[in-house]
Amino acid sequence: MRGMFQPCFAIMLADIRSALRYPGDILSGLSFFIMITTLVPLGLGSDQGELARIAPAIIWIAVMLASLPQMDRLFTRHAKNGVLEQMLVSPAPMAMLMLAKILTAWVIIILPLVLAAPVLGLMFGLPFHMLAGVLGFLAMGGLCLVLIGAMAAALSLGSRQSGIFTAIIVLPLSMPVLIFGVAGISAIQTDHAMAGASTGASTGASTGHMMLLGALTLVLLVLSPPVTAAAIRFSEE
C-alpha cells in the first residue's frame, strides 16, 4: 500500500512548478497588493499617526482583494482539461488532495503577499519590531482566506459568472478573518505602545485575537477540504 500522502505531494509539487514556470499570476496579485498599499498612504497624506491607525485595515483589505481573483481561478484550468476528473477517480481521498491544493495555494497566493507586507508596513509607520506579529496574523488569516476561497471556487465551478459568484460567497465568510486580523494587528500596535510607555512587559492583547483566528483556521481546515471535494464532485457529475 503506497502512502496516500504521495499523490498529495505530487499535486503540491506540480502546482508549485506550474506557478514558477508561469509567474504571471503571482506577480499580478503581488503588484495589485503593492498598488493598493502604496496608493492609500499617498492619497491620505503624511499624517504618520493616522496612517499607523488605519494600516491594519488597509493591509488586510489589500490581501483580500489581491488574492480573490487568483482563488477564483484555483480550479478552472484543472476542470477544463480533466485533471479534476482524474483526481476524483484516484484511490487517494479527494478531500486530502484538495487539502494539498489548498496548502499549495497558500504558498503561491498568500506567501508572496506576506513576504511583501513588511516593506509596505514601513510605509504605514509600522515599526520593524512589530513585524513578526503582523506576519503571523497575515500568514494565519491568509490560510483562512484560501480555505474559504477554495470552497467558493469549487462551488462556483461551471457557472458562467464564476467571478461574481466566488466574490459573493467569499465576502461574508471572510468577515471574521478581517475583523480578527485587523483587531489583532491593532492590538500589536497598542501592546507595543503600552510596553514602551510602562515597564516594558507586553500586555499581550493580540494573543487573544490570534487564538480566535487560530480557532477559525482549525474549523476551516476540517470543513473546507471535504466541502471543496464534494462541490467538485458535484460539478463533474
Place this chain on the structure above:
Amino acid sequence: MTPSPIHHPSVQSDTGNRLRIDDLAMMRGGMSLIEALHLRLDAGQLMFLRGANGSGKTTFLRGLARLIPITQGQFAINGIINTADQSALMRQIILIGHRNAGLEHLNVTDSLRLMASLMDMDISQQQIIAALDHMGITALAHRQMNQLSAGQQRRVALSRLVLAAPQTHRLWLIDEPFNALDDAAISQLCDLITTYCHHGGTAIISGHGHMPLRPDATLTLGTKPQGVVT
C-alpha cells in the same frame, strides 16, 4: 488507514468476473440511456462500447468510475461493488476520459508523473521514457503540455495506460481513444490493448463506427432492448 486486501495483485482472486453488471439503469438529463443492463466481463476480455453521439457511452463509462450516480441496479469490479469504499473501487479501474488531463504548464514528463501518482502507481523516470517510447513520443518528453498538438496530447494521455499496464487487475475504461490519433498511434494503441488483454487485463473502449480491434463483446447503446452481453 488499513491496507485494502484487493490492492496487491497476488491477493487478487480471479474466480469472479472482472466486471459484473446487474440490472443497471442510468439517466442523463432526464433521459433514460441505459436500462436493465446485465453484463459479464472476464479477465482478458475486450469490450467495444458502440453508439451514436449522445447515446450514453461516456455516461456509462463515467458511471462505472462512479463519477455519475447510477439510478438502478449494481455493478462490481473484481468483486468490489459500486457502493463499496471509494478508494477500494478506484484501485480497480483506470479511466481515460475525453479530456486528456494534461497539466498545461508542466512538461510531458512532470504531467505524466502526477497522473501516475494519482493512479496510485509508483513509477521511475525509465518507465516514463518507456511509456512515451511506446506511444512514439519520446522526443516530446521535455516539451510543455500546452505546446503540443491535439493528437500529441492524446498520445500523452494514452501513455498513462502503458504506465498502468503492469497492474492487470484494473479495468480500463477508455472513452473514444481513437479520436485525434493518426494511423501510427492507432496501431500502437491497438498493440497496447491487445497485449494488456493477452496478459489478463480487461478493457472497455467506446467509439462509433469502425473499431480497429477485434472485441470479445460489443455493447451497442441507443437501441432499445439491451439484454445480456458476452
